[in-house]
Amino acid sequence: MHIGKTVIAAAAMVALPMMAWAGERPKANVACKEAGERLVYDCMIMLMGKKSGKPIEGAEIMVKPDMPSMPMAHNVPPVKAMPMGKPGNYHAKLHLEMHGEWALTMDVSGPVRDRLVEKVKFGDMAAEGGHGKMEHGEHGKMKMEKKN
């Protein structure tokens, strides 16, 4: 009796989101702001259907920051984004190692599975619209990779 009920509930939880998101890929809008501590940022992630724009609830998002211009230089551990406020909104607190352009790789699982990459500029560069001075000399040449 007790076991039977549990199995049905679990099956329903898996089946519903699968049907809702079949065939549609997710898209993420990311907005980060300083969290009050140096190099710590509060990032809001809006996860939605790429075509429908419908918020995607109940997803698990692992956020891994890295610097495209400095391969292998950083090893920031991935952070799990937690659901926040409105449906489809998630929050992650990032502890970065320097200012500049970071690529946030988001591994999405749950109702949809995908890997999304968003580039975000942190620090002086962001404030000055991307033309601020670099913090590191090594950052002189910036690779612009388009990921799609």
Ligand SMILES: [Cu+2]
């Ligand atoms: Cu760097």
